[in-house]
Amino acid sequence: MRHFKLQALILILFFLCLVQKAWAIEPRQALEGGLNQVLDLIKSPAYADPKTRSAQREKIAVIVKQNFDFYEFSLRTVGPKWRQFTPAQQKDFSEAFGDLLINTYVNKIDGYNGEQISYAGERSGKDRTEIMTVVAMKGGKKIPVAYRMLPKDGTWKVYDVLVEGISLVKNYRSQFQDILNSSTPEQLIERIRSKANEAKTSHAKS
């Protein structure tokens, strides 16, 4: 009987290990899952209807927040001066910046227009992966979009997006460095907040 118990214990441990391996998601899977969820929401008839669109947009924002790490985005866009931010400022900044990106990019989608996303390869550093995709527009134009990802919270999260090889993080970094040379972190956060609100109200109108 003792032997049986020992074996049972070993068996359980063995399966636990298997389960743990299954948890380790590949970055590509994580990204595909997120993108498909967003695409499904955009394709749905509820999105085409202006009355239910804002509710759908809320759902998209939730999925985006699950797959994009705005804290990681923020510290990269601020650059070396991030260390001079207080933890509260860092939190405020991340939230404001996340809102700005969601309001300007995600909510800009008017509806599904037959765009196709295809996987075009990936390259990896030590703990960073870049997943390359191509968005094929209806007119035949192809836009390369790459997502840079890092492992976090048991999954992989996006920390930079490159459209046509132009990094979103780098573009904002050059702006923020310029602004932070003459303003305080608080002033920058305030500017980001007002820009995010501006984007939100302009969507509400259209």
Next chain:
Amino acid sequence: MLNHKVFSTFLILTLLLTFSQAVWAKDKHSPNAKIQNVLFAPKAGDLFAKGAIVVIPKSDIQKTLTANQKAVNAIFPQGSFIVRSRGMNSGDAPKDVSLTDDLDDYDTVVETPVYDPWEKWNRFWFRFNDKFYLKVTKPVYRGWEYITPKPVRTGLKNFLHNTLFPVRFINNLLQFRFKGAGVEFSRFMMNTMCSAGFADPASKKKTIVPMDDIGEDFGQTLGAWGIGHGPYIVWPFLGPSSLRETVGAVGDWFANPATYLEPWWVSWATKLTLRFNALDRVLPLYEDLTGAAIDPYISMRDAYINFRNNHVKK
């Protein structure tokens, strides 16, 4: 009984193997793999000039790292640093990985800001152009979209692309891209013979070399020859440019067949109409870029210079 023993041994071995793999996988992805040496630098500019190499013992890497970081931060308040590490794969060559602060991702190349000595002038014309694009060009283009059917606009756009063939052809040659020049030539022949350039059937054909989707121009040729941008310039109505790109644009002007139309006003009207017609993708792109920016001027400057640099490489 023997069966049981074999079974248990098998399970234990598999268990160990799975576990060690999990550990290996974790280490592969975690920054605190065996760290050999750390290179600290006070500022981006003098990264290598003032950098010091610190060797950290294999044990207690994370602690040592934070302690070192604190020490360095005390000396250089805005210090950025790069960690040189060797992964668990002993066969791997050492790779540069940026760490802890995560200010940079895997590109450890220090970025130099865009050289912009005429920022005041540039900002003035940027504001002017912005108003002009959004208040004049955009509504006029909406009107143009209203009165012309889409096939007409696409046809004119293809026609413009086809007439600019000499620019792309010459610049492929100047960059020693002879296969690329061949592709441009056969595309031109095909499109001209099929439709006088109003359709673009050639774009569906696979090419023998990867082609830059915007085509080669003089600015890219100068870049390929190793000439830098020089100062950034914003031109009235024309938008962002640089000294190099301005020189390039003059070259493109001479290589454009429409330049040689007579009389002069026919030449200018043709060019203006064709350029205006091709704005369909530029306007929304412009609005996307500047609409999401906190400082649209800097955003545009950065995007323009990076966009051109990417195309020089292509």
